Amino acid sequence: MFFSRSGNTALAARHVARRLNARLITLEAEDYRLGLWGWIKAMRDARGEGAITPQTVDLDAFDTLYLGSPVWLYSPAPPIWSFVAHNRFDGKRVVLFNTFNSQFKPEFIAEFEARVMENGARSFEHLSVQRGRMTQQLTPQEMLRAIDAEWF
Ligand SMILES: Cc1cc2nc3c(=O)[nH]c(=O)nc-3n(C[C@H](O)[C@H](O)[C@H](O)COP(=O)(O)O)c2cc1C
Incomplete structure (x- = not known):
């Protein structure tokens, strides 16, 4: 499950x-x-929280959910908060992954984790990849290499 505005996520x-x-x-x-x-x-x-389509997804068949989002103003972007607000994760492992340029704030990740756990998840993990500031960003290939090295 992911939201992406400009294609990185x-x-x-x-x-x-x-x-x-x-x-x-x-x-x-x-x-x-x-x-x-x-x-x-x-x-x-x-x-x-932003309006999303779909707002709810039948998650019964899944044990693990990866939720992907860019970081906006140091926090995961509104669409992924909306997804958490409208769906239950009973017994599931939830992994949030973020792409971002320079910085996110851990307190927003902690708040996101709390919402996910309130909605029944059995565990929460956070993965991220930093692309760097504009003009010195990772290329798509470098980003995927960083993901391979750090997320798996
Ligand atoms: C409205 C807006 C706010 C952003 N705020 C941040 C931020 O606070 N910290 C950061 O590191 N990157 C920030 N970014 C950069 C994005 O997180 C980054 O480019 C991301 O990889 C975009 O993902 P996407 O292509 O999947 O939309 C922001 C981008 C936008 C559009």
């Missing part, structure tokens, strides 16, 4: 799904599409 998610032979589900958030208006809305909402 999507690339990471496809890679993880391929490696784990897992099903890939995309969360769409119309409000935050590419372009200036989508960016303005993304900044405005960055720590809230």
Whole structure:
């Protein structure tokens, strides 16, 4: 399950799904599409919850869920919070993975973990890959190499 605005988290998610032979589900958030208006809305909402499609997913068949999201304003982006708000994770292992440029704040990850655990998860893990600031970012290939080295 992942949300991605500009494709980095999507690339990471496809890679993880391929490696784990897992099903890939995309969360769409119309409000935050590419372009200036989508960016303005993304900044405005960055720590809230955003409207997503689908809002709920039948998770019965899954033991482990990887939830992928970019970091916005030091926190996982609103669509992934919305997913947690609208779905239960009873007995499941939940792994949050983030792509980000420079920094996230651990308190937002701790809050995310608390929400996931409140919704019944049996465990929570956090994975992330730092792409670097603009103009000196990892290439897509370097990002996937970092994921292979650090997440598996
Ligand atoms: C509205 C907005 C806010 C962002 N805030 C942060 C931030 O606080 N820290 C950070 O490291 N990166 C931040 N970024 C950069 C993204 O986390 C990074 O580019 C990410 O890989 C984008 O993933 P995506 O291509 O899947 O959308 C922000 C990006 C946007 C659009």
